[in-house]
Amino acid sequence: MRYAESVIDLVGGTPLVRLNRLTEGLAPLVLAKVEYFNPGGSVKDRIAVKMVDAAEQSGELRPGGTIVEPTSGNTGVGLALVAQQRGYRCVFVCPDKVSEDKRNVLRAYGAEVVVCPTAVAPEDPKSYYSVSDRLTREIPGAWKPNQYANPMNAASHYATTGPEIWTDTEGRITHFVTGVGTGGTISGTGRYLKEVSDGRVQIIGADPEGSVYSGGTGRPYLVEGVGEDFWPDAYDRTVADRIVPVSDAESFETTRRLAREEGLLVGGSCGMAVAAALQVARDLTADDVLVVLLPDGGRGYLSKIFSDRWMASYGFLSRDGNTTVGDVLR
Numbered sequence: 001m002r003y004a005e006s007v008i009d010l011v012g013g014t015p016l017v018r019l020n021r022l023t024e025g026l027a028p029l030v031l032a033k034v035e036y037f038n039p040g041g042s043v044k045d046r047i048a049v050k051m052v053d054a055a056e057q058s059g060e061l062r063p064g065g066t067i068v069e070p071t072s073g074n075t076g077v078g079l080a081l082v083a084q085q086r087g088y089r090c091v092f093v094c095p096d097k098v099s100e101d102k103r104n105v106l107r108a109y110g111a112e113v114v115v116c117p118t119a120v121a122p123e124d125p126k127s128y129y130s131v132s133d134r135l136t137r138e139i140p141g142a143w144k145p146n147q148y149a150n151p152m153n154a155a156s157h158y159a160t161t162g163p164e165i166w167t168d169t170e171g172r173i174t175h176f177v178t179g180v181g182t183g184g185t186i187s188g189t190g191r192y193l194k195e196v197s198d199g200r201v202q203i204i205g206a207d208p209e210g211s212v213y214s215g216g217t218g219r220p221y222l223v224e225g226v227g228e229d230f231w232p233d234a235y236d237r238t239v240a241d242r243i244v245p246v247s248d249a250e251s252f253e254t255t256r257r258l259a260r261e262e263g264l265l266v267g268g269s270c271g272m273a274v275a276a277a278l279q280v281a282r283d284l285t286a287d288d289v290l291v292v293l294l295p296d297g298g299r300g301y302l303s304k305i306f307s308d309r310w311m312a313s314y315g316f317l318s319r320d321g322n323t324t325v326g327d328v329l330r
């Protein structure tokens with residue numbers, strides 16, 4: 001019989017699939033690593049398992065303890081899965097820009113969700129960072145994984161995401177493109193790929209326009225899960241060879257095209273990463289193999305990116321129902 005001992009054992013081992021339509025006219029092989037195949041539906045399942053394992057080993061998390069984390073949803077789902085299997089309570093703190101759908105997913109797994117305003121500084125007592133700190137102090141037996149600073153965040157990608165990509169491409173990958181949020185994915189995966197290839201693989205970060213990684217100040221943008229208004233410890237500044245800024249409009253247009261043309265119903269940060277990947281791919285040759293990581297699925301964004309009304313309300317759709325970004329790009 002072939003089965004997993006528990007849902008946690010299904011984390012990782014996600015597939016690569018070739019992008020065919022969006023890459024028309026481009027020379028290199030462009031492969032997407034589709035992280036929605038993880039049981040919690042995102043790349044963040046990987047870090048949840050490793051952060052909890054390490055906290056149990058160090059004694060920071062004890063039986064009956066509570067996990068408190070500021071998360072835009074995906075890390076929460078991963079942590080909720082692990083917590084549920086191992087008997088911990090979960091309290092998640094997220095900014096109000098996170099869709100109601102995503103919050104309800106967390107609640108469905110049995111977690112508690114506290115919602116905070118997006119448009120305040122990180123040091124404001126109402127910010128989701130401040131609120132999660134306070135809850136960690138106040139709840140007995142609370143442990144905050146803190147994905148922004150936890151070394152197991154990048155370490156989990158160094159141990160799993162990087163080796164999977166290297167093995168599945170038989171060492172032929174030349175470029176790796178991924179969005180940057182906490183920086184864990186790019187730092188861990190990127191460092192592994194640099195090391196194993198003697199520095200040959202180019203590491204490219206995709207970042208929402210306005211975020212600090214691409215030289216912004218943290219000005220608000222709508223794409224979820226990526227970009228920052230501060231420099232997290234989880235981000236290793238020595239890994240990326242290049243950071244490509246991508247506008248909300250271009251991120252969302254590409255996200256919609258991934259669903260319609262490639263059959264990949266994925267989230268907005270996936271469209272952002274693919275938009276950056278396509279930009280990079282324009283300068284590559286047929287000998288190059290580019291891997292772009294798609295962090296999560298699109299079901300949590302049906303009332304936003306995939307809603308014509310929502311897109312039009314932000315000016316991302318013109319009156320004829322087409323996305324407006326094409327005009328911007330031309």
Ligand code: PMP
Pocket residue numbers: 044072074075179180181182183184185186224225226267269270295296
């Ligand atoms: N996309 C989404 C939807 C995410 O939730 C995250 C995690 N914040 C990322 C991308 C970025 O990954 P990382 O935190 O590893 O930089």
